[in-house]
Amino acid sequence: MFATLSLRLRIFLFFALLALAGGALAAGAMALGWARAEEALPASPFVTAFLVFAFLNTGLVLGIWLLFDENIAKPIDRLSANLRLGAHSGVQTDLDVHGARYLGDLAPAAQALSRTASASVTDMATRIARETERLRVESERLTAVLTEAPVATILLNSKLEIVLYDTQAADVMSSIAHPRLRAPIGDYFDTEVLNKALTRLGEASVEVPVTLRDSSGSQRFDARLKALSNDGYMIFIDSKPAQTRRLAPRPLVFDFDLMNRAEIKDIRDTPLRDLCFVAFDTETTGLSVEKDAIVQIGAVRVLNGRIVDGEVFDSYVNPGRPIPPASTRIHRVTDDHVIGAADITAAGRALHHFARDSVLVAHNAPFDIGLLQKHEKDMGVDWSHPVLDTVLLSAVVFGTTDDHSLDTLCARLSVDLPPDTRHTALGDARATAEALVVLLPILEGKGLRTFGQVVEETQRHGRLLEDLNG
Structure with missing residues (x-):
């Protein structure tokens, strides 16, 4: 059972056990001394001494645990996350050797290994890039021919x-x-x-x-x-x-892999690679699910671990009310953009068709999906899709206490997030999809190969954000 707990939690439990053991030993020693006294002694001084010792002992153990957590446990988690990032996704990052200075030679050794692997990956990436460019040119020629037919x-x-x-x-x-x-x-x-x-x-x-x-x-x-x-x-x-x-x-x-696609029986037992994902994002009139409305929706499809070029959903949505200037300053959507646009009923139905038989992916999914679910009756559809939240996936890979904003996650995964597309629905949806593509092999490397295993792990971080899979 303890093997499934995170490293930091296991270390905390170890120090908690030390504090309890110290208190138990002190209580036993004082009880023995009181019992062996030649004359009957009052118990209150012994109880007071025990309480003082227990308080000081707990404070001492807590202080040592905080130092150990900050200088040993956290650096180990960061080191392992960065090594997995390079091993499973090819994203090479400089390891924080200074932050892991109390780990002895472990961090410099890991950095040397990472740089050696990075050189091999770079060489392979160069060869793949040349082949990819050749295939791109041939694909463009074929596309041009088929376009004329x-x-x-x-x-x-x-x-x-x-x-x-x-x-x-x-x-x-x-x-x-x-x-x-x-x-x-x-x-x-x-x-x-x-x-x-x-x-x-x-x-x-x-x-x-x-x-x-x-x-x-x-x-x-x-x-x-x-x-x-x-x-x-x-x-x-x-x-x-x-x-x-x-x-x-x-x-x-x-995608010719779809010619022999295995039948999906239970989604919880389905490998991540066999699922279709739709990463989406919304821009809104404000930050309240109950009071605010959607003004723009963007979505991108991911199949077999790859973004499907050409399959995007990008639509303005008429909220039926003026867009507050404060919101426009963030997402740059004005009232002029949404005049004549579909309302949330029509836009929601179109998105629902686009995401049919897919796993919805969003960054802070309870907000975006909540905005859609409150219009279910008008749309005549059911937003009960399985869901993955990249906030929770980030917590699974990098730990709960790290920053899990979209900007930080993209920087950590070397995902490009251009300023001119940030806070646009399609731009953020694309960034979320690219982050998912990088995270999938890391999750598989951690032994989380099926959708059910990933959901079980994300639900451990429920104090960070609600998991919508029930």
Whole structure:
């Protein structure tokens, strides 16, 4: 049981045991002396002496514990957190050798090891950067070619979940809802029509024509359905005149790991890497969940430990009231920005669709999610998603007593947080997502590999912030 406790708590319990043991020994010695006295002696002097000793002994042990905690336990925690940061996320930081000066040669030895590893990581990062640049250029060429083709392309896995879509497909899906990987194709098109087409499919070389329609039936799309040899499907949607306008190039969005995605049965037993995360942030008229309203929402999706480029949610929200100047000075959202914007009901529904079947991630989640939950009835949706809070994740990795503000966390994780995007909904959501991507391998390195294990650990820090997973 004690092995699951933090180092600092175990050390505190050790010193508390010393204080109790000292008091017990003093009580025993005084009781023995009083009992062996030749003449009956009053007990009150012995009791007084014991109380004075117990008070002074407790104060002495407490003082020694404070010194030990500040100069031994805390530096060990910081040292281990920084070593894990470099080992599991490739983020190299200078170790605080001065703060760990009472640990003997441990800190200088750890720093030497960290610098040696950093040199190897830097060399590997250089090679990866060259290869990444080559792949980026090839991806841009492929994107340009697909952008010119008058056909929208969607790749589905055997579960009819989206694995790839191009620019034209993103344009088609955007007319229905925000496009997103791993989404069931039924979130965009009527599955009844699609299932009938699937039953007509024979060999992989056969294409079946199909007229797709959205769930409301207001839009129809001429398409072709083709089976793949690896238990997947391709949908080709012919562009209509309204869709042949010049489209802005955007990334070809795909994740081929989704072709063989394992079925998620119980989210608590699901590995972190198999989950989809939506990191989001809100800007508001003030700091009260009960009294204030949302004026801007931003969100970013994370799949397989990577941010999905091209899948973002960014929307102004009309709060139905003037925005206080004090709030505008922080997030720079004015009344002019929200005129004509969607109200919280429409914006909330759109965000709910964007975050469907995902784990919500926020920095200080009780505030942002509380603002959404108070409008559940109007939205007609249920904000009961599983949640990870980067404040609590920071406490798990770096300890409860450290600073866990978004600025400090990003600086600690070497996550870029540009001043011009700070306190914008999308900018803070992006920073939260990047922090999550760095934190995930560190959590796995600590043995927290499933969602349930992470939640169990974050709930230990409930005095810092409420965990919303119940």
